[in-house]
Amino acid sequence: MSTFQANLARLQIMKNKVLNVLRKGENFELKTELNSEYRDRRKEAVRRVIANMTVGKDVSGLFTDVLKNMQTEDLEIKKLIYLYLINYAKTKPDLVILAVNTFVRDTEDSNPLIRALSIRTMGCLQVPEVLDYLCDPLSKCLRDPSPYVRKTAVVCVAKIYELDPNVADDYGFIGEVRNALTDSNAMVASNAVISLREISEIDPTRDFWRLDSGTMKALLPIMNECSEWGQITILEALTKYKPRDEREAVTICEQALSRLQHANTSVVLTAIRLIVVYEEYIKNSSTIREYQRKLEPPLVTLLATRSEIQYIALRNLNLVLQKHPEILSKHLKVFYCKYNDPVYVKNEKLGIMVRICSESSAKQLLSELKEYSKEVDVDFVRKSIQAIGQVGVKHQSAADQCSKDLLDIIKTGIEYAVEESITVFRDLYRKYPNRFSDALKPICDCLEIVQAPEAKSALVWIIGEYSQSISQAGKLLEELEPDFLDEEEEVQLALVNSAVKYFLKKPQEGNELVLKILRVASESSPDPDVRDRAYLYWRLLSANPGSARAVALAKKPAIGLKQINVSEDLLKELVSEMGSVASVYHLPSKLFVYQRSKMVGAASSDDIHALRVPHSANGDDESSESQPKEQDMAEEEPEMLISF
Numbered sequence: 350m351s352t353f354q355a356n357l358a359r360l361q362i363m364k365n366k367v368l369n370v371l372r373k374g375e376n377f378e379l380k381t382e383l384n385s386e387y388r389d390r391r392k393e394a395v396r397r398v399i400a401n402m403t404v405g406k407d408v409s410g411l412f413t414d415v416l417k418n419m420q421t422e423d424l425e426i427k428k429l430i431y432l433y434l435i436n437y438a439k440t441k442p443d444l445v446i447l448a449v450n451t452f453v454r455d456t457e458d459s460n461p462l463i464r465a466l467s468i469r470t471m472g473c474l475q476v477p478e479v480l481d482y483l484c485d486p487l488s489k490c491l492r493d494p495s496p497y498v499r500k501t502a503v504v505c506v507a508k509i510y511e512l513d514p515n516v517a518d519d520y521g522f523i524g525e526v527r528n529a530l531t532d533s534n535a536m537v538a539s540n541a542v543i544s545l546r547e548i549s550e551i552d553p554t555r556d557f558w559r560l561d562s563g564t565m566k567a568l569l570p571i572m573n574e575c576s577e578w579g580q581i582t583i584l585e586a587l588t589k590y591k592p593r594d595e596r597e598a599v600t601i602c603e604q605a606l607s608r609l610q611h612a613n614t615s616v617v618l619t620a621i622r623l624i625v626v627y628e629e630y631i632k633n634s635s636t637i638r639e640y641q642r643k644l645e646p647p648l649v650t651l652l653a654t655r656s657e658i659q660y661i662a663l664r665n666l667n668l669v670l671q672k673h674p675e676i677l678s679k680h681l682k683v684f685y686c687k688y689n690d691p692v693y694v695k696n697e698k699l700g701i702m703v704r705i706c707s708e709s710s711a712k713q714l715l716s717e718l719k720e721y722s723k724e725v726d727v728d729f730v731r732k733s734i735q736a737i738g739q740v741g742v743k744h745q746s747a748a749d750q751c752s753k754d755l756l757d758i759i760k761t762g763i764e765y766a767v768e769e770s771i772t773v774f775r776d777l778y779r780k781y782p783n784r785f786s787d788a789l790k791p792i793c794d795c796l797e798i799v800q801a802p803e804a805k806s807a808l809v810w811i812i813g814e815y816s817q818s819i820s821q822a823g824k825l826l827e828e829l830e831p832d833f834l835d836e837e838e839e840v841q842l843a844l845v846n847s848a849v850k851y852f853l854k855k856p857q858e859g860n861e862l863v864l865k866i867l868r869v870a871s872e873s874s875p876d877p878d879v880r881d882r883a884y885l886y887w888r889l890l891s892a893n894p895g896s897a898r899a900v901a902l903a904k905k906p907a908i909g910l911k912q913i914n915v916s917e918d919l920l921k922e923l924v925s926e927m928g929s930v931a932s933v934y935h936l937p938s939k940l941f942v943y944q945r946s947k948m949v950g951a952a953s954s955d956d957i958h959a960l961r962v963p964h965s966a967n968g969d970d971e972s973s974e975s976q977p978k979e980q981d982m983a984e985e986e987p988e989m990l991i992s993f
Contacts, residue, residue, distance in 0.1 A: 376410055383414040391418055392426055399429045402436055409437050412444050419451045424462065427455075431470040438474040445474060449482045456486035461495035468498070472505035475512055483509065484520050491525045496534035503529045503540045507547040514552060523548065523557060530564050535571040539579030542568070542586050560590045562597070569604050577613040584608065584619040588626050588925060598630035602640060609647040614658050617647050618665055618928035625669060625924050641676050644669070648676075649683050656691050663697035664933045668923050670704050671914050678705045685717055692729055695721075699732050703739045703910075711740050711747035719754045722766060731769045734758065738773030742780045743910045752777065752785045759791055767795050768804030775807035778814065779908045789819055796825055802837035809840065813847025817854045826851060827862055833869050841879045845870050849886045849901045853894075863890075 379401075382394035395418060401408050415433050418426060438445045455467035468490045471483045487509070490502035503526050510517040517523060526548075529541035549558040568583050575583065584605060592598035601623070608620035621644055628637050648669075651662035669676060677683075684702045686695045699718075706714050718740070721733035734755070741751030755770045755777075771792055777785060792811060799805050809829065816822035829836075829844060836844070848866040852859035870883035889897035915923065915935060922937050931938040 376408065379408070380411055380414050383411065383418060388423075392423065395426050395429050395433075399432060402433060408433075409440060412437060412441050413447075416444070416448055419448055424460075424466075427463065428466065431466060435470060435473045438476050438479075442476045442478050445476055446478055449479060452479075453482060453486055456490060461493070461498050464490065464493065464495070465498045465501040468505055469501045472508040475508065477512065480509065480513060480516060484516060487522070488520060488525075491522070491529070496532070496537050499529065499532065499534070500536040500540040503537065503544045507544040507551075510548050511551050517548075531567045535574035535579060536576065538568060538571055539575045539582050542582050546582075546586065558586075560586055562593060565590055565601070569601065572604065572608070577611065577616050580608060580611070580616050581613075581619050584616070584623050588619075588623050592627070592630050595631055595633070598627045599636065602627050602631070606640075606643060609643065614651060614654060614662070615928055617651065618662070621647065621665070621669070622924065622927035625672065625927070641673055645677055645680065649680055652683055656694050659694050660691075660697060661928075661933055663694065663701060664935070665927050666701060667697070667704075668915075668920065668927065668932060668935070670701065671920055672924060674704065676705075677701075678707050678710075681705060681710050681714060686721060692726060695729055696732055699736045703736050703743070706740055706743065708744045708746055711744040712750050715740055715747060715750050715754055719757070722758050727765050730766055734766065734769040734773055738776050739910055741773075741777055742908065745781070748777065748781055748784070752788055756788055756791055759795060762798070764798055764800070767798050768801045771795060771799060771804050771811070772807045775810055776908060776911075778811060779905065781907075782905075786815075786818060789815055793819060793821065793825055796828065802840050805836070806839040806843040809843040809847050813843070813850040816847070816851040816859075822851055823855070823858045823862060826866075830862065830865055830869075833866065834873055838876050838879060841870065841874060841876065842882055845879065845882050845886065846901065849890070849897065852890075853898050853901055 382390050398408050419430050452467050452471050455463050490498050493499050506522040506526050526541050526544050529537050532538045545558045572580050605620040605623045608616050684698045686698050718733050718737045722730050741748045758766050758770045812822050848863045852863040867883045867887050870879050
């Protein structure tokens, strides 16, 4: 074995040597081609250098040879060389200075494309040594007659501010960008918005981004002329603007309504975000209802797109429904799952369908969900059965149909479907006590099938709760007693509770059983919660059976529909971030977005505590609260505060 390993090591060394020779040979060949007297060869060599750089090969050794080809009229070669410089500028800042004269010369070229390309590249280099040579050309480009050059120059200001804020202040670049907000060209104005917002993120202590009424009026008319990304930028900026009065809010919303028909999904979602946010500034309820009605068609249209976009739309729609539960209530069929939908889309659709389901459409939805329970995907089947129970809990008129469908699923004998159905039946019995007596026998007959702890604990709970109606209740509990210590904690607790209930309802039949279970639970169970529960009941039964009856057989409050909602404060923040990653994760962006400003840093613990509260809309035995873990953020590098 050692000989084999030695030979393998030798082969690896030889392989590395061969690869090094090949690499050296390739770079040597490229070096020769870059210095060729033939233009076509030099052009092809530059292409190969960029191709190697793109796949991760180190071609930094060709820096000076690539620089020699900068002085060319060929726009393609110039673009490729600029890409090369941007990639290696930080590792070779001293050599980048050699290219400065060419950059400055290009900023005065007659071709606006070359002027814009040079100023953009100088800004992207992010090398302090280049900064002194960049400012004068940038000042000229900010006033360039070509809007293409001006729109590039205003974005470059943000890059300069990130590199050295003092330089940006000394040259008055911030004021130039503010003036560009009212530029006659839509591209320049939208890029000015982007630049000022980025600068505000870098240094939020200074009020660079001020959207007043005059600027707002200048931005609204140019949206039709902007590119889709420019429209998104302006809409996002308007989302943060506080209208002076209801009339101004309505004017802005009317402009946003025309964006709902846009082909770009991000434009549509941002327009929806603006309208939903501005509802708080509009007092007229009929106007709000009209806007909500107009939001329905674009939301439905988003579900006809690719699966990935559907998922984002569904996650955002979930937030809208928490704010306006009545929206899309007439479009239930749109959310029916298709056979080729990915699982993540199907799961989101299930949640949406339960939310928008009305009493009149409940039976129709139950029929659809029953079909889903026959699918092959186990996780989707479980969630479909859970949805059946949620519909039954939500609408009393559909409870009987829900029970019938669950019994049909139980009759199939499929283990995971049976287990989930029994778990759902427990919720139905909690919501509607003393109903569905015809389901008790089929449920109890599944005792040997059920293996999952949650399903088994639900079955044991049903046996104990309705032991007076189940003729074989004592026998069923006795079958579980020998394996008591092998069961999970939740099953052991359910057995203790059910044994006590059975004894209190049928003292003569349950006397021996309750003694056995309480003894083994209090003396042999390794779980402290189980032991404490057993001790508690033992003392109650010994000292005061009446108190034990009041505790164990107390009337339980009916449960409500289990739906994961976010807190009101978090919902307001997430709605203002619709269309972003935050609205997909349902978490505020401050928890996972690295702040570029060291003065801002990570979110404070108070912010996290106030905003991390997805919770169940109804008080229930089980808490569905999920709390993301807070971690420290490094000073220099972005670090995910939450693992997704």
